[in-house]
Amino acid sequence: MPASNSPMQVPQDPVPVPVPAGLSTFLSQGMRKILITRTPEDDCDPVFRASAVAHEPDWQWRPRGFAGAAGMALAASGRRVVIVNTGPGRLSRRGLRELLRDTYRRDLALDPPPGLGIGDWLEILGAQERSGELELREGRESASLQLVRGSIRAMACPYAPGEERLPESALISRASERVGCLLSGSATDIRFNPSSTPSMEPPTDVESHTDTLLRGRLRSPFLDRRIAESLSRTAAPNLRILAAGAGEPLTAKMRRPLASLLDRLARDFDAVLIDAPPVSPAGPTPMLAGISEAALLVVSASGVRSPGLLRAVDGLRRAGAATVAVHTIRTRLSLAPARIC
Numbered sequence: 001m002p003a004s005n006s007p008m009q010v011p012q013d014p015v016p017v018p019v020p021a022g023l024s025t026f027l028s029q030g031m032r033k034i035l036i037t038r039t040p041e042d043d044c045d046p047v048f049r050a051s052a053v054a055h056e057p058d059w060q061w062r063p064r065g066f067a068g069a070a071g072m073a074l075a076a077s078g079r080r081v082v083i084v085n086t087g088p089g090r091l092s093r094r095g096l097r098e099l100l101r102d103t104y105r106r107d108l109a110l111d112p113p114p115g116l117g118i119g120d121w122l123e124i125l126g127a128q129e130r131s132g133e134l135e136l137r138e139g140r141e142s143a144s145l146q147l148v149r150g151s152i153r154a155m156a157c158p159y160a161p162g163e164e165r166l167p168e169s170a171l172i173s174r175a176s177e178r179v180g181c182l183l184s185g186s187a188t189d190i191r192f193n194p195s196s197t198p199s200m201e202p203p204t205d206v207e208s209h210t211d212t213l214l215r216g217r218l219r220s221p222f223l224d225r226r227i228a229e230s231l232s233r234t235a236a237p238n239l240r241i242l243a244a245g246a247g248e249p250l251t252a253k254m255r256r257p258l259a260s261l262l263d264r265l266a267r268d269f270d271a272v273l274i275d276a277p278p279v280s281p282a283g284p285t286p287m288l289a290g291i292s293e294a295a296l297l298v299v300s301a302s303g304v305r306s307p308g309l310l311r312a313v314d315g316l317r318r319a320g321a322a323t324v325a326v327h328t329i330r331t332r333l334s335l336a337p338a339r340i341c
Contacts, residue, residue: 019077020066020070020327021325022327023271023296025325026294026323026325027074027079027270031293031294032272033265033272033291033292033293034274034292034293035276035288035292035294035295035296035316036067036070036295037278037285037295037297037298038052038278038297038298038299039297039303039308039309039311040308042278042300042308043277043278048329052065052066053066053087065275066298066327066329067275068083071234071236071239072235072239074271075236078238079270079271080238080269080271081240081270081271081273082231082239082242082265082268082272083240083241083273083275084272084275085242085244085275086250086274086277086285087244087275087276087277088277093232094243094245095244095245095246096230096243096244096245096261097244097246098246099227099242099245099261100254100257100258102226103222103223104124104127105128105257108192109193109194112192113222116190116222117186118136118182118183118190118218118219119220120219120220120222120223121134121190122134122152123223124223125150126150126151127150127256127257127260128150128257129256130149130150130192131147131149131195132192132195133192133193134147134191134193135190135191136179137188138181138187141178141182142157142158142182143158143182144156184218184219227264240269250284254284255291258287258291259291262291274288274292276288285319286315286318289319289321292321293323294322294323294324294325295321295323295325296324297312297313297325297327298328298329300328301329313326
């Protein structure tokens with residue numbers, strides 16, 4: 001068969017969609033973890049769903065739906081973006097649920113994977129709200145961190161021979177130097193001994209001063225690798241997708257692991273778009289609103305003045321969303337300006 005002389009048809013990129021106003025406002029205010037959701041009433045409309053709801057990614061996937069278009073627009077502006085799909089997943093693609101199960105839900109006291117750094121230990125034990133003693137040892141040097149519900153409450157460093165006669169200021173300086181070397185060392189042997197009696201202290205999201213100093217600043221090669229492996233590439237080089245995956249539902253007991261994961265993603269990306277199901281008391285969206293920095297409620301033009309919109313905004317606020325923006329879709333992806341609530 002003779003070769004065709006017709007030129008090869010190269011797919012043309014669509015006209016870039018502008019960054020939605022609500023997202024621009026949030027990002028300009030330093031917010032990175034942004035929830036994107038919708039009302040149950042709009043979710044029942046197939047025309048609205050075709051424009052607003054994202055699809056699971058394939059290789060070189062060009063995102064669709066509101067979160068996908070917004071992510072592409074942000075990526076085109078030069079930002080590094082990740083879309084976290086928290087809706088129903090599918091069995092053929094590993095994603096968020098498997099990542100949480102294999103990392104943040106793993107029992108390190110029974111089954112620590114090889115290659116854990118001190119940052120991995122602290123982040124995973126913090127997400128699980130574990131209490132106990134984290135022992136650090138390298139050669140003849142040793143120290144321990146006392147954890148209460150995942151928060152560092154005390155640090156201990158045993159005296160070396162002769163040190164008990166040093167002045168207090170010298171002891172503190174020597175202990176600080178020793179603990180610093182153990183925390184930053186790559187060959188430190190780490191072991192967790194769970195508390196035999198559960199702590200009676202009430203749960204709290206307030207970190208100790210030591211937590212504030214250490215978290216996010218210590219080596220965490222295990223989490224770095226596993227999270228990077230779970231992200232799917234897209235047609236935009238600086239846009240990644242974390243698929244929903246399949247497995248355990250995202251219930252309230254997943255709040256701390258999810259919060260830890262979102263915090264980590266917010267350190268690595270300029271924008272973390274949390275693509276969530278409709279606002280419903282029975283779903284994960286209220287819990288996600290409580291660990292996000294802002295919420296963008298996408299609605300149809302006909303639903304702008306509906307009681308369902310008011311209920312959704314109220315539900316997000318009650319769940320802990322400090323700022324809610326309402327963004328209207330008129331047709332397909334023609335985006336109307338946002339309204340900040």
